[in-house]
Amino acid sequence: MGENPHSRAGLCSMPPVAEIQTNMQHLPVNASGVLTGPDGTEWRAVLAPHENVLEALAVDLSADLRFQTGQIVLTDQRLLSRMDADPQGPGLRQWPLAPGLELRLIDHGGVGTLELHDARQRLALWRFTLGAQAQALRLVQRFERQLQRLQPGAVSADDEQTAPLCPSCHTPLPPDSDECPACARAQRPQTSTWVLLRLWRFAHPYRWQLAAGFGLTLASTAATLVPPYLTIPLMDDILIPFQNGQQIDPALVLMYLGGLLLSALAAWGLGWARTYILALVSERIGADLRTTTYEHLLKLSLDYFGGKRTGDLMARIGSETDRINVFLSLHALDFITDVLMICMTAAILFSINPWLALVTLVPLPFIGWMIHTVRDRLRTGFEKIDRVWSEVTNVLADTIPGIRVVKAFAQEKREAQRFHDANQHNLEVNDKLNRTWSLFTPTVSLLTEIGLLVVWGFGIWLVSKSQITVGVLTAFIAYIGRFYGRLDSMSRIVSVTQKAAAGAKRIFDILDHVSNVPDPAQPVKVDKVQGAIGLRNLGFRYGSRSVIKGLELDIRPGEMIGLVGHSGSGKSTLVNLICRFYDVSEGSIQVDGIDIRRMAVSDYRRHIGLVLQEPFLFFGTIAENIAYGKPEATRAEIVAAARAAHAHEFILRLPHGYDSLVGERGQGLSGGERQRISIARALLIDPRILILDEATSAVDTETEKEIQKALDNLVQGRTTIAIAHRLSTLRKADRLVVMDRGEVVEVGPHDELMEKQGAYWRLYEAQARRAEEDAQAAGILVDSGLLHSAHPAGNP
Numbered sequence: 001m002g003e004n005p006h007s008r009a010g011l012c013s014m015p016p017v018a019e020i021q022t023n024m025q026h027l028p029v030n031a032s033g034v035l036t037g038p039d040g041t042e043w044r045a046v047l048a049p050h051e052n053v054l055e056a057l058a059v060d061l062s063a064d065l066r067f068q069t070g071q072i073v074l075t076d077q078r079l080l081s082r083m084d085a086d087p088q089g090p091g092l093r094q095w096p097l098a099p100g101l102e103l104r105l106i107d108h109g110g111v112g113t114l115e116l117h118d119a120r121q122r123l124a125l126w127r128f129t130l131g132a133q134a135q136a137l138r139l140v141q142r143f144e145r146q147l148q149r150l151q152p153g154a155v156s157a158d159d160e161q162t163a164p165l166c167p168s169c170h171t172p173l174p175p176d177s178d179e180c181p182a183c184a185r186a187q188r189p190q191t192s193t194w195v196l197l198r199l200w201r202f203a204h205p206y207r208w209q210l211a212a213g214f215g216l217t218l219a220s221t222a223a224t225l226v227p228p229y230l231t232i233p234l235m236d237d238i239l240i241p242f243q244n245g246q247q248i249d250p251a252l253v254l255m256y257l258g259g260l261l262l263s264a265l266a267a268w269g270l271g272w273a274r275t276y277i278l279a280l281v282s283e284r285i286g287a288d289l290r291t292t293t294y295e296h297l298l299k300l301s302l303d304y305f306g307g308k309r310t311g312d313l314m315a316r317i318g319s320e321t322d323r324i325n326v327f328l329s330l331h332a333l334d335f336i337t338d339v340l341m342i343c344m345t346a347a348i349l350f351s352i353n354p355w356l357a358l359v360t361l362v363p364l365p366f367i368g369w370m371i372h373t374v375r376d377r378l379r380t381g382f383e384k385i386d387r388v389w390s391e392v393t394n395v396l397a398d399t400i401p402g403i404r405v406v407k408a409f410a411q412e413k414r415e416a417q418r419f420h421d422a423n424q425h426n427l428e429v430n431d432k433l434n435r436t437w438s439l440f441t442p443t444v445s446l447l448t449e450i451g452l453l454v455v456w457g458f459g460i461w462l463v464s465k466s467q468i469t470v471g472v473l474t475a476f477i478a479y480i481g482r483f484y485g486r487l488d489s490m491s492r493i494v495s496v497t498q499k500a501a502a503g504a505k506r507i508f509d510i511l512d513h514v515s516n517v518p519d520p521a522q523p524v525k526v527d528k529v530q531g532a533i534g535l536r537n538l539g540f541r542y543g544s545r546s547v548i549k550g551l552e553l554d555i556r557p558g559e560m561i562g563l564v565g566h567s568g569s570g571k572s573t574l575v576n577l578i579c580r581f582y583d584v585s586e587g588s589i590q591v592d593g594i595d596i597r598r599m600a601v602s603d604y605r606r607h608i609g610l611v612l613q614e615p616f617l618f619f620g621t622i623a624e625n626i627a628y629g630k631p632e633a634t635r636a637e638i639v640a641a642a643r644a645a646h647a648h649e650f651i652l653r654l655p656h657g658y659d660s661l662v663g664e665r666g667q668g669l670s671g672g673e674r675q676r677i678s679i680a681r682a683l684l685i686d687p688r689i690l691i692l693d694e695a696t697s698a699v700d701t702e703t704e705k706e707i708q709k710a711l712d713n714l715v716q717g718r719t720t721i722a723i724a725h726r727l728s729t730l731r732k733a734d735r736l737v738v739m740d741r742g743e744v745v746e747v748g749p750h751d752e753l754m755e756k757q758g759a760y761w762r763l764y765e766a767q768a769r770r771a772e773e774d775a776q777a778a779g780i781l782v783d784s785g786l787l788h789s790a791h792p793a794g795n796p
Helices: 005-012 130-149 181-186 193-224 226-243 250-299 302-306 310-352 354-360 364-399 403-408 412-464 470-511 571-578 601-605 622-626 635-644 648-652 671-684 701-715 750-756 759-783
Strands: 053-061 067-075 078-083 093-096 102-108 111-117 122-129 533-542 545-555 560-564 586-591 608-611 689-693 719-723 735-740 743-748
Touching: 053 111, 053 130, 067 130, 078 122, 093 122, 102 130, 111 130, 122 130, 193 226, 193 250, 193 310, 193 470, 226 250, 226 470, 250 310, 250 470, 310 354, 310 364, 310 470, 354 412, 354 470, 364 412, 403 412, 412 470, 533 571, 545 571, 545 586, 545 743, 560 571, 571 689, 571 719, 608 671, 608 701, 622 635, 622 671, 635 648, 635 671, 635 701, 671 701, 689 701, 735 750, 735 759, 743 750, 743 759, 750 759
Parallel strands: 560 719, 560 735, 608 689, 689 719
Antiparallel strands: 053 067, 053 122, 067 078, 078 093, 102 111, 111 122, 533 545, 533 586, 735 743
16 A cells, blocks of 8 residues: 555655754664653754654554564654655655644554544555554554644643653553553563462362371371380390390390381381372372363463463473372372471480480571572472473474474474474473582582581580480480481472472463453353344454454344455454454444353353364264264264265265274365364254354365355354355355455445445455466466366356
């Protein structure tokens, strides 16, 4: 789209600002297009005295959609612009602000457009990619406010309350908020170990089993502390007196040895019962966690999946829940045992000799300080490892389903290199973390050994002073070995705890996400739908990009509507809104006079049949795929649906008929066969509303005829909304709805719209010309011997 030719004459009459040769394309701006100088310092050579820069926008497209750099600057007096390769030369263009000027922002098909108009004509046009959409919107808003101040009685600039800017990205902050939403999304929240406490939600149903396991843990820990205590009488009452010439009492020896045996058996039995009970509980907690996460994932709207990688979600539900399960079944149990052992051992040590017990605890503050220091590094390190590992799984999730494309383009080496790079990145991140961990663990062991030497030295000194006996020192050494062993085990659990915390955070990131298509608190129960659809002032935005606006349409029950228009006109978006894959931003969609947001999502969608351009089949039998929407269907119902979809004949030709296995995503079937199975799937649920999204665009002409016969059976008696690029396939529609830039521009039957010679007529004629050109090209190839026969074009 070029500019209005009359606008050039108007621009040439502007003051000769172009004579000022400023290199505006190198003007420093940040990512949002805002001038880095707070007062527009870089523009002082251009600006008049007391003229201030209000907003700036960096644009990256020319009017004919070629990449080029440029700048639009709004001051309190003028709108200035400079574009590279401008036909008017490298200088500036300017438009003094005056009543009657209008700056319009339009977005369509991934491209934003700014148009400057006066009362008679368009003065200028700029285009940009949608990364600058937010800043462009801000420029328009500031432009409008500045024009309002030119009106009599307007608020002065000093009195205007402008929105504060984020110091990082310079975007406007929301009202009554000091946090920038864009920066908050970019910053990854730190993982805290406390997130593990949220797992109590899943552990609560098993609280009595957990209480029993805790009791068994307490008893087994106490049993393991009995043998060192029995070494005191063994040393002081039996062995040392024997060295001094006294006789050994066999009954006393048997009693002490029996006590040691009984305590060992008790510790073994209690430990086995404890481990078994808590392992069963942890497995059930892990299973509940996986099930709850998957069920919640299925309830989320499509926009959530649009921003996530399949491999990452699979890793969260699979490996992350497994990691949490291992932590709960093994490491959490060990940690509780360690804490109990340390507390009980410390109590026994203080009861035997308080001074020696204080010496025993000397290394404890140093170990605690090291754990606190290393914990933060481990937490961030394991979270990074999780993200890097998801990159590895993402390569697998991309390559394995797309293996046919990989092999077709001979890109095996490229995909192998992608996997190697991701795997190497994972290795590097793990190596970096292991350097920290490898230093931490031996240091803790060294401190415990030093503590043991200190106890030996201090204990020998106490024995020499006759303040303790050799038996007491021996028991102390035995208890200290267990004490420091448990302390060392607790230090090692830091890593697995941080791994589990990182995994729990990634799980709760899913569970905390709220669907953008929520169920109502009190849904309206709808048992039967007639199929009347009303679109009332419909509006929808993808982020800041307006896709549909002000759309009004009424569809009668049983009517077939054809949606036509250029790519990007909003047809598929409208279908997604009717299916309630997304919720409208403005207005409402009513079915039989009821807003679909008042119905339960699952109840509403049971009345909708959907046939997509690329049918998706699950791994399983033909019969299971046809009955996917109605699993309880009988074989007779499945066969009837397949007959109506003209699929029965080719199904019977398969080796096992309806029990033939369908490969991953329908591998082994042609595109037309997959499409007819998807039509049979839609027929089986007998929907009142039918959506056909390019159902015949990906097949050849002969297959299209078979599919069209199946569709004729499918649409009978149903409200049907069909999208098709081949306009000839919509000749049977009751009405055609022509869309352009998210708006309805024409509605009517085919013949009526052709007589108007409007938007639909232009689309139809363009397709006819293209079909004729394709036929001529095919004929040339046949005449030259490059083709054996010319295939008839599928377009009209």
